[in-house]
Amino acid sequence: MLRVYLDQNKWVDLARAATGHRLGGRFGDALALARAGVAAGTVSFPLDMYRYWETSKRGDNRSRNAVVDVMRELSRQHTMALPFGILDEELDRALQRRFGRPAQPRRQQVFGVGLRHITEGRMNWPKLDLNMLPDGGLSLPDHPRAQLNHEVTESIEEHLLRAGPATLLASGFDHAASDHGQRFVDFENTLAAYIKENHLTKNGVEQAVRGTDFIDIRPALIEALEGIGVTYDQFMSNSTVADLMRFMDDLPTRYVTNVLRSAKHRQTQQKWEPNDFIDIVALPVASVYCDVIITEKQWIHQMRQGKIEQQYSTRLLSDAADLVEVLVDSSVI
Template sequence: MLRIYLDQNKWVDLARAATGHQLGRQFTDALTLARAGVAAGAVSFPLDIYRYWETSKRRDDRSRDDVVDTMLELSKQHTMALPFPLLDREIDLALQRLFGRPEHPRQVQEFGIGMRQIGEGRLDWPELDLSALPGGGASLPPGLSSQLSELVDQSVEEALLRAGPDTYRARGFAHSDSDHAQRFVEFEKMVAAAIAANGLTGNAIDVAVRATDFGDIRPAVSDALGRIGMTYEEFMDGITVGGLMSFIDDLPTRYVTNVMRSAKHRQTQQKWEPNDFADVVALPVPAVYCDVVVTEKQWVHRLRQGKVDRRYNTILLDNVADVVDVLVTASAT
């Protein structure tokens, strides 16, 4: 199955095509072929947690529902795992290549169905209650209860995707209360200041960025080391700086993260913005595990500069209309 990841603006483009908006005319062919591919079971457009998040921030109910309608139709509620469970497996595999253990790296299902796949059992999910029926539903024909349960799941999934900022605010959460993006910007500003103060250029910037990233993932690395009977101090004592850089690069999603961050730090005229947070945390997983990623031109350029497309055999596009060629080629093979 061909897996195609769309960032938020690309979903908006297809939603405009689906609703006949004049700005969506150039994407009509892409939508038509996408629908055909999904109907044939040959193509999947998985959503990640950040699509739920970005969609829920959209205030206008009608425009949000237009996007959700397109997401539901093309994704079929296919979803991708969160970054950190995937990172745990990537660390285990990197340690196995380095030390020959763990014998059994942790397993993660990259793709699945719905928010429960994303939440990995951490969500309090409503179950179908048949207690009001005679015999607690025992009289239902075989298979009907499972069909009803599936319908309940689908309804809950759709409600989660359609929920807007007013719904979240009514449940005690406001998007404006989240400061992750701003904290991300402040952190990258500190990194940029350190790079400038030390006059770092070229590969030295890459080393500095990866060093700061290793600080971010240190708890996950320490946990993985504990699983193979090694302390963090033993690991650091036995590895060179070059070896540590190679270890970080051997973690696929962190490699992509640091390609993006390094490229941005080289372009000092472009300041870090809160919107960068969503891209830097969202794009690494699909860039590694999907076949096609359609995102902003700046990130396509930077990911290609970092040879991410070659390293992970990923097609990178900045225009969802170009999906037509990909889908035509896929259908011919």
């Protein structure tokens, strides 16, 4: 199955094609072929947590639901795991390559179905309540019972994807109060100031970026090291700076993360924006584990500079209309 990841603007392009919007005409063929591939079961358009997040920020109900309609049709609720669980497996595999253990690295199923897959089962739906039936549902055969459970799950999944800012605010969550993006910008601006103050270029920037990311993954690394009987101090005492750089680059999703961060730090004319946070956390998993990724030109350029296409055999595109060529070339329709 060909897995294609679309960032938010590309979903909007296909939604415009689906609704006959004046800006959607050039994406009509791409949408038609995508629909054919999904119907044939040969193409998957998985959603990640950040597609739910970005979609829920759209205040206009009509435009948000137009995007959701296309998302549900093409994704069929196929979803991708969060980066954190994937990092655990990548750490185990990197340690196995370095130390020969663990013998059995932890496994993370990257692709699955629904929000419960994304959240690794931490979200629980209300159970089907059949108490209103005369016998409490005891006489209901297994197949209809399973079908009812499926319909309830589908209804909840759809409701969660369609939820907008007003619905979330009524539930106690305020998008405007979430400062993840701004905290990310503040952190990267602090790092940028350090890079400038110390006149770092090329390898110096790479080392600084990977150094901060190493600090970020330290708790996960300590846990992984404990699993093979190595302490963090032992790991550090036997590692040079070059060793640590290579170790970070041996973690696929972190490699992509740091390719994107390093590239932006080298281009000082481009300021960090809160929206960059979503791209920096979302794109690495898709870039490593999907077959095709379609996102903004700036990120595609930076990933190509970092040899992501060659390293992970991922096709990188910036125009949703190019889906036509991708699907025809892949013979999946």
